């Protein structure tokens with residue numbers, strides 16, 4: 001359990017803090033005193049984080065900026081309280097009173113509306129994305145493929161947005177990142193429209209640009225500095241399957257399937273799967289997937305080592321997110337350095353494999369085998 005969590009769990013608000021000790025402005029004082037009385041009527045524990053906030057605002061409102069010496073590192077409870085109070089800086093006593101009163105009032109309204117949640121922070125949505133939804137909550141940044149009407153097929157814009165989202169998630173305050181799909185599919189892989197409407201004299205450019213984009217996309221997974229967890233909510237195809245080898249944990253619904261139909265499409269493996277799949281499942285099994293298009297059930301993918309654990313679809317989201325919330329409360333830096341240790345010996349190799357795979361694919365995209373397969377898809381002759 002994270003140090004901060006342990007600290008916070010041990011905190012309770014001593015009754016003394018629920019009483020006014022200094023003179024404040026008459027009107028505010030009345031509200032402030034009323035808020036203190038209302039707080040005692042709360043039926044549900046508002047959670048440690050909120051209690052710390054209340055404590056800090058109370059101290060600030062009644063005593064002003066934090067004026068006591070910093071407690072020792074090992075005095076967890078006192079330190080958590082001191083940190084909360086100190087974090088308010090020079091907030092004026094009036095403002096602190098106001099914020100305290102507002103916070104109590106929001107807790108009371110939430111409780112009377114029957115909506116009291118635990119003290120976990122609200123989900124915040126990151127702006128600037130159209131094909132994915134990026135949110136952060138409980139120290140988890142979630143990147144969700146969001147083209148459900150196209151089975152979450154990955155078009156050029158989505159590749160770029162995922163690169164950006166991973167770059168930002170690698171630097172934000174979250175402890176872990178999760179990649180998942182919205183709706184029925186995890187994702188159907190590369191959007192085959194990426195190859196459509198290309199004029200004959202632009203084919204080479206299309207292949208070259210595609211290889212550059214793919215290389216950058218896969219690199220952003222290889223270099224991702226924190227634990228990256230795939231929450232495979234439904235069928236996964238193509239590149240979304242190969243990338244699972246670059247994720248640190250893979251949880252799957254029992255509705256998920258895993259399909260890499262590269263030869264059927266006249267293409268070749270990517271996402272470092274030509275190197276990682278034989279390591280994960282052994283060469284014989286990797287051959288069945290990567291050469292002969294074998295589609296795996298979630299149970300098979302788990303038995304073959306590609307998936308960490310399979311959950312019944314009915315309880316998938318609940319079980320997985322509860323587990324991830326607990327994981328994300330572990331010490332962030334320890335997780336990051338440990339992940340990097342686990343991967344660091346392979347990193348150079350993975351970048352070399354990625355480059356090679358992109359080079360081969362660039363050629364494949366210009367081949368008749370590939371072009372015919374794509375034409376067939378659009379003629380609806382060859383649903384996979």
Ligand SMILES: CCCCCC/C=C/C(=O)SCCNC(=O)CCNC(=O)[C@H](O)C(C)(C)COP(=O)(O)OP(=O)(O)OC[C@H]1O[C@@H](n2cnc3c(N)ncnc32)[C@H](O)[C@@H]1OP(=O)(O)O
Nearest residue numbers: 149150151153188189190191192193210213214238239384
């Ligand atoms: C920069 C380039 C990098 C390239 C990297 C290399 C990556 C390789 C791969 O990922 S290979 C895998 C490619 N994916 C596929 O071949 C899957 C193709 N799709 C299908 O086979 C089917 O659509 C399905 C099995 C996913 C779902 O079938 P079904 O349940 O019958 O639904 P629909 O087919 O009606 O799908 C609804 C709607 O979505 C469109 N769609 C779904 N997936 C894709 C896709 N991958 N590419 C393009 N379009 C897709 C489908 O065409 C339907 O559209 P419509 O309603 O007909 O307009």
